[in-house]
Structures are given as structure tokens and as C-alpha cells.
Amino acid sequence: MASNTVRSHPVYAACYDRFNAYAERSWLGAARRRIAGLARGTLLEIGAGTGANLPYYQGIDEVIACEPDPAYRRRLARRVPEARVAVRMVDAAAESLPVPDGSVDTVVSTLTMCSVDDPATVAAELARILRPDGQILLFEHIRTDRGRLPRLLQTLAIPVWYCFAGGCRLNRPTLDTLRVAGFEVSVLETLYAPHTPRVMYPFVTAVVTPRPNRAAPEAA
Ligand SMILES: C[S@@+](CC[C@H](N)C(=O)[O-])C[C@H]1O[C@@H](n2cnc3c(N)ncnc32)[C@H](O)[C@@H]1O
Known part of the structure; x- marks a missing residue:
């Protein structure tokens, strides 16, 4: 997906x-x-x-900071000079990343998989760009695991939330999407963050790695 087909959210970006x-x-x-x-x-x-995330990075070869929305990108550009690592800013949607196959050690997604247009395409794209020993580091809010009523409330809130929270979809089953795309998911922490609307629960921190290829069957 071309970055200019991603909807811009200038007001939300300004307040973020x-x-x-x-x-x-x-x-x-x-x-x-x-x-x-x-x-x-x-x-x-x-x-x-x-x-x-930029102020937290240290000891990394390079950060390729992809951001398709110009309203966010303007603010990102202001933070780049303060980073302690080399940062290259790129105008790109996660569905179509301008980097070669198997060229990335770490993908970071924090509060982004809820906003992309096509999570399955993004998962396939991440599988393409990661090295075999690479990793995806996630901090995301995902579809609730707390039963039918919370799930219903989360679903009902989506249209309003989408408009006021910059295109965020509350009920994304992001970990399942990544498993289906061939990744192993290791959840480090599940968080019910304080003073946060409950429809956003839960947040997860996870390390996601390509599932090792199964050994080829021996020739008969
Ligand atoms: C809630 S903000 C999170 C920003 C940042 N990751 C953070 O942790 O604060 C969601 C971000 O997803 C971006 N986004 C929306 N659609 C996207 C897409 N298709 N590909 C990549 N990023 C996208 C938005 O432009 C925005 O920067």
C-alpha cells in the first residue's frame, strides 16, 4: 500500500x-x-x-523510522536530532516497506497494529523484511480476553473511537494475526493500565519471532 493512501489524522497527531x-x-x-x-x-x-520511542534507543546500528502520515512525520522530524542513535526517517506504510528481504534485525511496533489498514498484509511484510533470527517487539492493545460483555463494549465503541483516536481499532487480534503469518509469540507482560479507558484493555508486551522452518521430509 502506498503511504499516500493511508488516511492522515492531523488533529490527533497534533494532540498526541x-x-x-x-x-x-x-x-x-x-x-x-x-x-x-x-x-x-x-x-x-x-x-x-x-x-x-526515539529517546529510549541506545546501542542500535540504525533506526529506520517509517511513518506514512505527514502530520506525524513533521513531529517525528523534530525529535530525530535528539536521538542517541542514527535515525533514517522514511515515508512508508507498514503494508509496503521499502527495505530488502531479510535485512532487518528488529521491528518495533508500539500502538501501531491497531491503526494499520491491513494487519495480515503487514504481518506478511514483516515476515519478508526480517532476518531469520530477527524479532518483532510489540507493545499493543488487543482484543479483550475478558468475556462477552467487554468484547461487545469494545466492538460497540469502535466507530466513535476510530474517529477520535486517530483511526485506532480497539478489537484487533494482533497476536493471532502474527501467529497465522508464521510467527511464534512470547508474551512478556499483559497490562491493564491505570487511568486508561477499559475498552483499550489489555495491553501486551511481546517478543515475536519467525517460526523455524520444519525440517524437510526425508526422501523415500
Ligand atoms: C496511535 S499512533 C502510535 C504512534 C507510535 N507508534 C507510538 O508508539 O506512539 C498510530 C500510528 O500508526 C500510524 N499508521 C496508521 N496507518 C499505518 C499504516 N498503514 N502503516 C504504518 N503506520 C500506520 C499512524 O500514522 C500513527 O503514527
Whole structure:
């Protein structure tokens, strides 16, 4: 998907850092720090937004910060000079990433898989660009695991939420989408973040790796 087909959310992008300021101080910053601490090598971030992860990266060869929305990209550009690692900003949607096959050690997705248009295509694209020993580091909110009523409330909230939260879909089964695409998912933490609308629960921190190929069957 071309980046210019991704819908822009200029008002939400303008308010994003202010909306998140309390969460960043109380729990979101800690989640970003944990993700960044696991990162290595050449790192590609999908939906890098305003660059909220950049201050946490250290000791990484290069960060390729992909962001398709110009409203976010302008804010991202302001943070790039403050980063402690080399950052290359790229205008790209996660469905179509301009990097060669098997060239990335770490993909970071924080609060992005809820916003992409086509999660299955994104998962396939991540499988294409990752090295065989590569990893995806996720911090995402996903479809609730708390029964039928929370699931119904989450589903009912989607149209309003989508409009006011920059195109976010509340009930994405992101971990399942990645498993179907051939990844193994290891959940490090499930978080019911304080002072956060319950329709966003749960948040997960996960390390996602390509499933090793099964051995080829022996010739008869
Ligand atoms: C809620 S913001 C999260 C920003 C950032 N990752 C963070 O942790 O603060 C969602 C991000 O996903 C981006 N996005 C939306 N559709 C996308 C797509 N198809 N491919 C890549 N990024 C996308 C938005 O432009 C925005 O930057």
C-alpha cells in the first residue's frame, strides 16, 4: 500500500503527545524503555508517530523510522536530532516497506497494529523484511480476553473511537494475526493500565519471532 493512501489524522497527531503525557510518565514510558532494551542491530519501526520511542534507543546500528502520515512525520522530524542513535526517517506504510528481504534485525511496533489498514498484509511484510533470527517487539492493545460483555463494549465503541483516536481499532487480534503469518509469540507482560479507558484493555508486551522452518521430509 502506498503511504499516500493511508488516511492522515492531523488533529490527533497534533494532540498526541499531550494526550499521552500522563500515561508516558506513569506506565507507557516504562513499556517503551523495556521494548528499546530488547532491541538490537538494524531496527525498523512501523508507525513511528511523533518519535516517542526515539529517546529510549541506545546501542542500535540504525533506526529506520517509517511513518506514512505527514502530520506525524513533521513531529517525528523534530525529535530525530535528539536521538542517541542514527535515525533514517522514511515515508512508508507498514503494508509496503521499502527495505530488502531479510535485512532487518528488529521491528518495533508500539500502538501501531491497531491503526494499520491491513494487519495480515503487514504481518506478511514483516515476515519478508526480517532476518531469520530477527524479532518483532510489540507493545499493543488487543482484543479483550475478558468475556462477552467487554468484547461487545469494545466492538460497540469502535466507530466513535476510530474517529477520535486517530483511526485506532480497539478489537484487533494482533497476536493471532502474527501467529497465522508464521510467527511464534512470547508474551512478556499483559497490562491493564491505570487511568486508561477499559475498552483499550489489555495491553501486551511481546517478543515475536519467525517460526523455524520444519525440517524437510526425508526422501523415500
Ligand atoms: C496511535 S499512533 C502510535 C504512534 C507510535 N507508534 C507510538 O508508539 O506512539 C498510530 C500510528 O500508526 C500510524 N499508521 C496508521 N496507518 C499505518 C499504516 N498503514 N502503516 C504504518 N503506520 C500506520 C499512524 O500514522 C500513527 O503514527
